[in-house]
Amino acid sequence: MPLRSNATAGKEMTVREALNAAFDEEISMDLRGLLITEAGFAGVEVGAAFYGLRPVVEFMTFNFAMQAIEQVINSAEKMNYMSAGNTSVPIVSRGAAAGVSAHHSQAS
Numbered sequence: 001m002p003l004r005s006n007a008t009a010g011k012e013m014t015v016r017e018a019l020n021a022a023f024d025e026e027i028s029m030d031l032r033g034l035l036i037t038e039a040g041f042a043g044v045e046v047g048a049a050f051y052g053l054r055p056v057v058e059f060m061t062f063n064f065a066m067q068a069i070e071q072v073i074n075s076a077e078k079m080n081y082m083s084a085g086n087t088s089v090p091i092v093s094r095g096a097a098a099g100v101s102a103h104h105s106q107a108s
Contacts, residue, residue, distance in 0.1 A: 042068030042093070046075045049089045062095040 013021070027033035036044070041057055042065075048055040059065040076089040 038064050038068040039071055042071035043075070045091050045093065046071050046089060049076065049091045050079070050087075054090050054092075056092040056094065059093060059095050065093055065095060068093075 038059060045055040045057040059068070072091070072093070076091055079087050080089050
């Protein structure tokens with residue numbers, strides 16, 4: 001097992017920065033690691049629907065769903081439109097938290 005780096009040792013950082021650094025370090029040590037963001041799991045949702053599944057993706061807030069809207073519009077909806085409705089892309093996306101979107105950071 002590779003030794004962990006001390007690049008962030010003693011460095012003052014926010015909790016978010018510390019978590020991101022930890023994720024980056026762990027993923028770099030094991031190439032099987034996979035970090036998926038909103039656009040990623042929306043893409044998985046659309047791909048699953050292409051294969052006949054009926055996926056449901058839950059976003060923490062609608063604000064986060066807007067980070068993934070490109071997958072829904074440019075993949076799911078265009079496929080349905082370009083096939084004249086012959087290709088169905090049954091996806092359900094929902095937001096779980098209420099009333100927090102305007103107060104949530106989109107920073108990663």
